[in-house]
Amino acid sequence: MPLGLGPLALAEQNAAAEEARTAPASAARPPSPTVAAAPLVSNNDTAEAAEEPEDTAEEPGPDSAEPSAAAGDAPAFVGLFAGKDVAVFRISGLPERQEVDDGAKIRIESDSPTALRIALINSADGSDLCELSAEVKGRSAVLDAGQPCFSSEGEGAIQAQLSGGKLVLQGDRLSMDAEGTLSVTLADDELEGKLSYSFKGKRQ
Numbered sequence: 001m002p003l004g005l006g007p008l009a010l011a012e013q014n015a016a017a018e019e020a021r022t023a024p025a026s027a028a029r030p031p032s033p034t035v036a037a038a039p040l041v042s043n044n045d046t047a048e049a050a051e052e053p054e055d056t057a058e059e060p061g062p063d064s065a066e067p068s069a070a071a072g073d074a075p076a077f078v079g080l081f082a083g084k085d086v087a088v089f090r091i092s093g094l095p096e097r098q099e100v101d102d103g104a105k106i107r108i109e110s111d112s113p114t115a116l117r118i119a120l121i122n123s124a125d126g127s128d129l130c131e132l133s134a135e136v137k138g139r140s141a142v143l144d145a146g147q148p149c150f151s152s153e154g155e156g157a158i159q160a161q162l163s164g165g166k167l168v169l170q171g172d173r174l175s176m177d178a179e180g181t182l183s184v185t186l187a188d189d190e191l192e193g194k195l196s197y198s199f200k201g202k203r204q
Helices: 007-022 043-051
Strands: 079-091 097-112 115-121 128-137 140-143 158-170 173-186 189-203
Touching: 079 173, 097 173, 097 189, 128 158, 158 189
Parallel strands: none
Antiparallel strands: 079 097, 079 189, 097 115, 115 128, 128 140, 140 158, 158 173, 173 189
16 A cells, blocks of 8 residues: 555545546547538528529520511411412413413402411402412412312313412512413313413502
């Protein structure tokens, strides 16, 4: 027993030694460095971030816009156009016949952005020779196939049907080209032929 240690001192020393033996190993290690706490984010901020995805779409530039001629051009065709037309009738077994009208007129109406109603006007009396339908495609319109026009009545009457055609609008000027088939009954004979039609005029 070392000098100067009484019974009470020895008891305290033994208790301290016992605590050192029974203390967990983690108590002997130095405390780990403190990790900086992440900034607090409220539930509202998280919800807003989820509801507002980043908009990466680019604004359309001037080059991406559709040409003005491609959107709703049927109204641009609507109106009365006057000018000159030429109709050529070619029937097998008969001389070619050509009709030229310097006072030709075409009236165009529309019920929708893509549909036209085209009336060819008889300059002799102002009546409609025929009414045709066409589909607008930009500054042009394509005639529907299989439409009757230029038909007549009586002996040697001509039955004509347009097989196709196109109208083109440039400013106030309209051009139209069409073709079709003809049939004529003479006595007991039925003759076949072809028709071509062209018009160039200006809005009135």
